[in-house]
Amino acid sequence: MEMNSEEDPSPMSLLDLPQSILDFILKCLSPKDLLTMSKVCVFLKRKCQSDRFWENHIKEKWGRVISDAVYKEWKWHIEIAKDGVLMKNNQTASMGSFIGDWPNVCLCSYLQDCNFLTAQKSNNFMMSLYFSLQTGSFWFPAQVYKGMMIHNALVNYDSRSNTFQARYVQNGDWKLIGKKIEWDMVRAPSVHTSPYLLYVSQSIQNLKPEDHIEIQWRPNAQSPYDWFYGVIGHLDSCNEDCCQCHYNGKKIVDY
Template structure:
């Protein structure tokens, strides 16, 4: 005799699929995922690969994480590597996909390394599928793309300065390492924090003299000065235009510094000390002042540039206190 029960048979419930969501909602969900989560999501099924690797999605992650360090020059260098990989123009790439891919400018002995890419062959599949922004993010995060930027450095008993370098990210320590793009490229500075880095404000080789109009400078202007000492390459040092010794420093009535043939630049050294030099305004080419060779002068118009120079100076002072 069959068993009679009062229980109704349970209905089978169909679970909703992620792919059944409206496209706008799905895109909104993907935009909220981190890069690691996007990579994991792209492996769920073939339908999600294109969405999770799209250039639009990864461009936002590139800008969010690297935007303040990647300028037009760095993007042009990246596109140079992309085209060479896609066109298979590099003999080293064909012979050894785990090698290096670099670009240079200038001529020996003033040859300058613009950027380089480690293990370029690994990126071919992403680039051939037109996922270049994801490839860029991965290359930066893994420290394989060495891109141009400027590094702030302050060493004991020397002028604080910024030098042009090629940067590579160290994800374990969340710091960078830098190579000089010139004849000192074998030297590597490590453990560089984010706050010591910036975009190059102008696109010029560290070998190139910056052309400036010094006649527009007046006392009180904040400037960056090209300087070199015992090297063929320029660094940038921060200074303030000062009055001549013969001036009574009365800007309203009697200051004649703007009409002088000479220009006084005061540099901030360690522990609030200052060092001043006098240079000719209309000199063509660099000028030699003691052991230093002075190049072009760039007037700082942006208050953020001035603030960062002074902030970095005070931060580095504390780290050098053991030299006192």
């Protein structure tokens, strides 16, 4: 019987791949597949929980509706969890971040269930943020279209209906703006100013007739500002055949 003198090559392991190729493969995986891959071994667990892979998934799915304020608020929740405050106080309910003085208090974010932030999850910033958004545990600041108004609100995601629900806090009370809000009705806040502060645009002098703008409005000094649409119009004295309105310091807004 003739023997094969050449030994069969040993099978290649995923871990034998060059680092750049392995990273490319992991970058192409879905969140579900990343979780599955993380159970293979300790090395892949660390790799699959890396912020850079989960940051891509956050930007791809949530980039349109979250702003830098969301990352800042999630960092606040992470730091609270790492400090062990929740464990020391045996806190198992909800936790929110507030700014301002009463009655001008703004609820910045809201974690519905503090048990969500286990020690392991608090060590993986982007991955824990992704799943806090995906499961609807994290209420985050955003803006919601309703008619001609744009409301500053806290929203959370319902994966079953692929929609959002939104609430805002006024004088200590939660008020529902709506449920089953579609994706195209939610956006990241257009400015970084607190809803209780007047935003001063640097572009006012450059506005001209027919420009579409958004204007802050609130019913009283104790309420946060919302936004509504307007269009720059012509001054009463304008000769539209030779319009000079954009050179005037006064602006007419049509609602």
